[in-house]
Amino acid sequence: MLDLNFIRENKKQVQKALDKRFIDDISLAKFSELDQKRRDLLYKNEQLRHKRNITSDKIGELKREGKDASSLIKEMQQVADQIDQYDQKLKEVEEQLEHIVHRIPNVPHEDVPVGEDESDNRLQREWGSPREFDFDFKPHWELGTELDILDFDRGSKVAGSRLTFLKKAGARLERSLFNFMLDLHIKEHGYDEVFPPFLANEESMFGTGQLPKFREDMFKLENTDYYLIPTAEVPVTNMHREEIMSAADLPLKYAAYSACFRAEAGAHGRDTRGIIRQHQFNKVELVNFVDPEKSYDVLEQLTKEAEKVLRLLELPYRVVTLCTGDLTFSAAKTYDLEVWMPAYDTYREVSSCSNFEDFQARRAGIKYRSEPGADSQFVHTLNGSGLAVGRTLAAILENYQNEDGSITVPEVLQPYMDQEIID
RNA sequence: GGAGGGAUGUCCGAAUUGGCUAAGGAGCCGGACUUGAAAUCCGGUGAAGCCGAAAGGUGUGGGGGUUCGAGUCCCCCUCCCUCCGCCA
Numbered sequence: 045m046l047d048l049n050f051i052r053e054n055k056k057q058v059q060k061a062l063d064k065r066f067i068d069d070i071s072l073a074k075f076s077e078l079d080q081k082r083r084d085l086l087y088k089n090e091q092l093r094h095k096r097n098i099t100s101d102k103i104g105e106l107k108r109e110g111k112d113a114s115s116l117i118k119e120m121q122q123v124a125d126q127i128d129q130y131d132q133k134l135k136e137v138e139e140q141l142e143h144i145v146h147r148i149p150n151v152p153h154e155d156v157p158v159g160e161d162e163s164d165n166r167l168q169r170e171w172g173s174p175r176e177f178d179f180d181f182k183p184h185w186e187l188g189t190e191l192d193i194l195d196f197d198r199g200s201k202v203a204g205s206r207l208t209f210l211k212k213a214g215a216r217l218e219r220s221l222f223n224f225m226l227d228l229h230i231k232e233h234g235y236d237e238v239f240p241p242f243l244a245n246e247e248s249m250f251g252t253g254q255l256p257k258f259r260e261d262m263f264k265l266e267n268t269d270y271y272l273i274p275t276a277e278v279p280v281t282n283m284h285r286e287e288i289m290s291a292a293d294l295p296l297k298y299a300a301y302s303a304c305f306r307a308e309a310g311a312h313g314r315d316t317r318g319i320i321r322q323h324q325f326n327k328v329e330l331v332n333f334v335d336p337e338k339s340y341d342v343l344e345q346l347t348k349e350a351e352k353v354l355r356l357l358e359l360p361y362r363v364v365t366l367c368t369g370d371l372t373f374s375a376a377k378t379y380d381l382e383v384w385m386p387a388y389d390t391y392r393e394v395s396s397c398s399n400f401e402d403f404q405a406r407r408a409g410i411k412y413r414s415e416p417g418a419d420s421q422f423v424h425t426l427n428g429s430g431l432a433v434g435r436t437l438a439a440i441l442e443n444y445q446n447e448d449g450s451i452t453v454p455e456v457l458q459p460y461m462d463q464e465i466i467d
Numbered sequence: 468g469g470a471g472g473g474a475u476g477u478c479c480g481a482a483u484u485g486g487c488u489a490a491g492g493a494g495c496c497g498g499a500c501u502u503g504a505a506a507u508c509c510g511g512u513g514a515a516g517c518c519g520a521a522a523g524g525u526g527u528g529g530g531g532g533u534u535c536g537a538g539u540c541c542c543c544c545u546c547c548c549u550c551c552g553c554c555a
Contacts, residue, residue, distance in 0.1 A: 048518095083519085090524040097524090100536040104486035113535085120535035288515085409516090420516085 159367030172360030183387030220460030240279035251408030253374035272305035397428030
């Protein structure tokens with residue numbers, strides 16, 4: 045969410061940001077109109093309240109002295125009615141205003157390339173090179189099914205489409221992967237480990253920006269106020285919702301494993317085979333709360349920390365800067381990490397590292413004081429996948445497959461797997 | 468699921484049958500005393516936060532209601548505590 049004052053004073057810049065994101069259903073003219081209306085109503089309302097406060101004191105005084113206050117009370121009855129009317133008008137105007145403000149996305153950082161879709165993303169760097177196969181390689185879903193470590197049919201039977209059983213070495217590999225990732229970030233990158241709730245409430249979903257705009261992308265539990273989290277970003281960022289921390293607390297770095305749940309409402313027919321796009325998947329998420337001055341340095345660092353996972357797994361990948369059209373609602377700048385997937389003959393996203401600047405912090409009320417007694421200000425929040433486990437597993441199956449259909453276990457995972465080959 | 472109790476500043480904790488400015492203490496800041504410190508004493512500060520250029524408004528877990536006026540009365544909700552039941 046953007047600051048009201050910021051929008052007022054930088055309408056051109058905000059309009060430009062909307063244009064760059066190709067958003068044309070938000071009217072800043074309407075915003076200004078409502079904003080002015082609200083301020084007028086507020087002023088009139090507050091004057092009446094002031095009058096009421098003063099007169100009520102006077103009534104109390106008269107009553108204590110045993111004098112008659114009935115004419116003042118009668119007068120105030122009318123004032124109270126007027127205040128009620130203003131309150132109602134104000135509420136209506138504020139709701140309309142919120143409807144606009146809550147749907148204005150973050151302003152992209154100036155470094156973000158302008159473009160409509162992923163084809164306009166900017167390549168930052170590549171690491172490793174795609175493996176040359178001298179045999180007919182297979183997609184991960186065939187490898188997994190033949191090795192009996194992925195079971196799509198039974199996943200569909202028991203739950204539904206996009207829900208899959210991992211079995212035996214497959215289940216073990218999944219567990220090894222997120223343990224390896226957590227160990228790396230906690231031991232090498234200075235993160236505190238967090239195991240969050242997988243359910244979150246409406247306020248939390250609003251805080252990180254999933255609501256109100258993306259309601260249909262999430263699963264909500266029937267007859268409750270709980271949502272299944274689409275990422276650990278939600279519970280972990282909201283851990284500090286409505287809190288004011290001291291500068292000494294920063295930076296806060298949390299690494300959290302969680303299952304993630306996504307309705308994939310707009311993805312019918314996309315990636316229907318394999319485990320690339322599931323309703324439930326595992327992910328290790330890195331969340332940083334930092335001093336605003338440092339957030340872009342931290343974004344670089346965070347991205348490197350996520351990349352480290354791929355380097356240690358020796359999977360070829362590339363880093364791209366998302367263009368304005370591909371950037372998510374709350375982010376000001378995002379790097380995607382994409383791993384090479386032979387069966388797709390392209391790179392697929394396994395991590396998204398974003399700086400949200402103060403956008404989430406404002407929605408969620410996450411502040412800090414630079415020194416005791418100083419005015420509080422919003423922190424900057426960042427997060428990045430470190431990494432999406434299911435997609436990484438798929439990448440390992442495809443990249444580490446052997447001609448006989450067996451899988452060589454990446455070296456760093458062998459201590460976790462207690463085996464060198466899956467066959 | 469059932470019964471009861473609770474939520475007021477940074478912390479502890481008051482506030483009569485609704486009415487003046489939401490006590491008091493701890494803390495924090497300044498000073499006195501002291502070689503220095505502690506202790507003590509004096510003074511100050513303190514109700515976050517939010518809106519507002521300011522005046523002012525709002526603000527006693529959250530939301531609503533009654534009232535000229537609500538920490539106080541009524542309704543709903545959340546969280547915490549105790550006990551019973553159930554459960555991994």
